Amino acid sequence: MSFAERLKSLIGEESVxxxxRRVDISEALIRKYLKGSEPSLAKANQIAMKANCSLEWLATGCGYLYRQAEVVDKIALYAAFSHLYGREPSETEAEKIIKMVTGYQYLRTHKKADGYLDIQGMATFLQLAKQDEPE
Structure with a gap:
């Protein structure tokens, strides 16, 4: 998969x-990348950071699509849950909490200037994140 194809995949259903606007790069430059031009490392990193994407994946196609910051630390989750409820969460409770926190993190980092929350984008992200999970 080329950089242009990965960028197109990252854009998804969103307009170019x-x-x-979201990644703070001119539309003309994004269209240039979509036609096959390669960005500088600085521009690729800017796209990755603003789109919450792994720079490694965007640049090479290897690794995870989304940054690992979106992965919830299970040890911290279990400790917080235990502190609040006096017991460890069941596996089902933990998975639901992880999904909620991951969705929250996505919405928080993708909030538009007008306050719009991209619920469909979050749903797609959660589906892709689930596919990225190691088996």
């Missing part, structure tokens, strides 16, 4: 102009 909307994506360009």
């Amino acid at each position: 102009s909307g994506f360009a």
Whole structure:
């Protein structure tokens, strides 16, 4: 998969102009990348950071699509839950909490200037994150 194909995949259903605004790069430059031009490391990193994408995946196609910051630390989760409820969470409770926190992190980092929350984007992200989980 080429950089242009990975970028197109990252943009998904979002408009090119909307994506360009979100990553703070001109629409013309994003369109240039979509036609096959390669970005500088600085621009690729800017896209990755603003789109919550792994720079490694965006640049090479290897690794995880989304940054590992979205992975919830289970030890910390269990400790917080135990502190609040006096017991460890069941596996089902833990998985639901992890999914909720991951969705929250996505919405928080993708909030638009007008306050719009991209619920569909979150749903897609959660589905992709689930596919990225090691078996």
